[in-house]
Amino acid sequence: MIEVLDPLASQPGVILAALISDDGVPVAVPGTKVESAGSESCALSDSDALAAMCAGWLDELTDCMSLLSCDAPRRVVLRAARGSLLLLRTSGAVLLVVLEPGLGPEELWLPMEGVAARIQRILRGMGEAAVSETISDLEPPSPFPKRADTTATESPTASLEKGLSGGDPQGN
Amino acid sequence: MKLVRRMLSHNRLRQARKRLMTDPSPTAYAALAREHAWDGESEEALRVCGEGLIAYPGNPELQRLAERTRRANREDRLGELKRELREAPRPAIYSEMCSVLLETDQTMRAEECAQAWLSAHPGPEATLMLARVFVARFLSDRGRDAGQRAFDLLSECEQQLDRDPRPWKLRLELASAIGAWTEARRVASQLLELDPGDPVLEGRFRKLSALQEGAPSISKALRDVERTGKLVGDDQRHSRGDSAKRDVRPLLQSLAAETGVNAVVYLRGSTGLVQGPKGATAERSARAMRKIVKTGRTTARRLGLGQVSSISLEGNFGSIAVVSGEMDAGAIWCSGKLPRSREQALMNLAGVEADTDEVQS
Numbered sequence: 001m002i003e004v005l006d007p008l009a010s011q012p013g014v015i016l017a018a019l020i021s022d023d024g025v026p027v028a029v030p031g032t033k034v035e036s037a038g039s040e041s042c043a044l045s046d047s048d049a050l051a052a053m054c055a056g057w058l059d060e061l062t063d064c065m066s067l068l069s070c071d072a073p074r075r076v077v078l079r080a081a082r083g084s085l086l087l088l089r090t091s092g093a094v095l096l097v098v099l100e101p102g103l104g105p106e107e108l109w110l111p112m113e114g115v116a117a118r119i120q121r122i123l124r125g126m127g128e129a130a131v132s133e134t135i136s137d138l139e140p141p142s143p144f145p146k147r148a149d150t151t152a153t154e155s156p157t158a159s160l161e162k163g164l165s166g167g168d169p170q171g172n
Numbered sequence: 173m174k175l176v177r178r179m180l181s182h183n184r185l186r187q188a189r190k191r192l193m194t195d196p197s198p199t200a201y202a203a204l205a206r207e208h209a210w211d212g213e214s215e216e217a218l219r220v221c222g223e224g225l226i227a228y229p230g231n232p233e234l235q236r237l238a239e240r241t242r243r244a245n246r247e248d249r250l251g252e253l254k255r256e257l258r259e260a261p262r263p264a265i266y267s268e269m270c271s272v273l274l275e276t277d278q279t280m281r282a283e284e285c286a287q288a289w290l291s292a293h294p295g296p297e298a299t300l301m302l303a304r305v306f307v308a309r310f311l312s313d314r315g316r317d318a319g320q321r322a323f324d325l326l327s328e329c330e331q332q333l334d335r336d337p338r339p340w341k342l343r344l345e346l347a348s349a350i351g352a353w354t355e356a357r358r359v360a361s362q363l364l365e366l367d368p369g370d371p372v373l374e375g376r377f378r379k380l381s382a383l384q385e386g387a388p389s390i391s392k393a394l395r396d397v398e399r400t401g402k403l404v405g406d407d408q409r410h411s412r413g414d415s416a417k418r419d420v421r422p423l424l425q426s427l428a429a430e431t432g433v434n435a436v437v438y439l440r441g442s443t444g445l446v447q448g449p450k451g452a453t454a455e456r457s458a459r460a461m462r463k464i465v466k467t468g469r470t471t472a473r474r475l476g477l478g479q480v481s482s483i484s485l486e487g488n489f490g491s492i493a494v495v496s497g498e499m500d501a502g503a504i505w506c507s508g509k510l511p512r513s514r515e516q517a518l519m520n521l522a523g524v525e526a527d528t529d530e531v532q533s
Contacts (some may be wrong), residue, residue, distance in 0.1 A: 067460040073485035083473065
């Protein structure tokens with residue numbers, strides 16, 4: 001995941017890029033402007049705290065939107081004196097970027113959407129692999145051993161079968 | 173070239189002076205001050221502004237001009253200080269630079285400068301300056317971390333600067349601002365030990381003694397300030413400026429009349445003025461917007477991002493933009509993307525400290 005977030009973190013003005021999964025696990029990549037975030041006591045240095053705060057805020061925003069009979073917001077921007085917080089909600093994860101003050105989020109939406117799409121592809125691939133594994137695990141065991149593919153590498157079972165069908169191996 | 177410019181400016185100055193003599197209006201004062209400023213005579217420009225403000229107290233044009241001149245002076249001085257710091261860094265230059273940066277509300281740069289001073293010449297004065305920076309940062313951002321750091325640095329200073337009242341005074345100011353009355357009383361008694369019989373301090377000590385019952389500890393008071401975003405006395409300070417209030421309703425109505433706008437909300441205190449939805453829907457809209465502002469401010473403080481200027485949300489519902497002032501906020505809900513013109517109008521809405529006596533939903 002870090003390789004996916006790296007291009008986003010290396011954008012000019014990005015203090016931090018992170019991905020927060022649904023179960024609150026953060027994957028954070030510091031940007032090139034870490035020192036601009038202020039003092040060492042800044043919550044931005046603790047990715048767990050950051051993930052918890054942002055996830056909590058998104059939940060609160062969802063509650064607010066339910067008052068207006070609306071769905072949860074997909075994009076959220078918070079502009080403040082010491083920087084901006086950008087959140088992009090995708091299915092199963094939230095992409096988070098902290099920008100240094102004075103920079104607008106407009107230029108960053110396109111790379112963020114790109115990263116979100118890439119993450120979705122990765123998650124889909126992982127999901128498909130997990131599903132196929134689960135299906136094979138759920139299949140009941142056959143009473144007979146499966147016929148192996150003879151075109152593939154020669155297995156001991158295949159050579160045994162060949163020996164049985166071929167009659168006397170010594171030519172009698 | 174200089175001579176020609178000087179002659180031309182001299183002529184313009186003379187004409188501006190004559191105009192002021194015949195018509196002593198704020199515009200004429202401002203014109204003369206501007207001529208002086210263009211000529212590089214900032215002190216003279218400030219003097220003219222001051223004279224104009226005596227004749228026309230509170231004139232916004234003259235006030236703005238005076239402020240701009242002062243800012244330009246500070247910027248010039250900052251440039252000189254930076255050069256001196258590069259050539260021969262010494263504590264006096266660091267100290268002045270931090271003070272100028274704090275005056276101009278550039279707390280981040282002031283913090284960097286104070287840190288540089290502390291690492292180059294460690295000592296109590298540098299620590300005290302860093303504490304001042306953190307106090308200023310806490311008072312503007314209201315984040316718990318900055319407040320706690322300020323208290324820690326002040327404790328260091330008190331140990332290093334024996335019998336110096338400056339860190340104690342700063343601690344008293346900070347403890348009083350957050351409502352930690354027990355701590356404030358302790359500091360006041362300490363200051364009375366240093367300066368026995370001071371009538372102002374004695375009066376303050378008596379007042380703090382009356383307040384200290386059930387007062388929160390420092391950490392609880394800091395947590396409360398971070399949660400609510402309010403310091404002690406904020407309400408009184410803002411209710412004092414009621415004379416400047418203006419009616420915000422026409423602006424709300426003009427915004428709500430545009431196509432694609434679902435709701436426009438103005439929030440101040442516990443009051444919300446809503447244009448667009450009616451009845452219970454209006455009430456829910458105001459509640460939702462207030463919660464967005466409140467939770468956004470709290471999150472920004474906790475993350476150390478400082479004061480929130482705007483929040484925007486986009487989704488299937490369209491877009492919601494909230495612009496937050498110090499005590500008030502304006503919000504707009506549009507179907508589709510928010511055009512730049514509406515964002516500008518919203519910027520005018522927040523920070524106007526509008527009159528909300530007449531509540532309407």
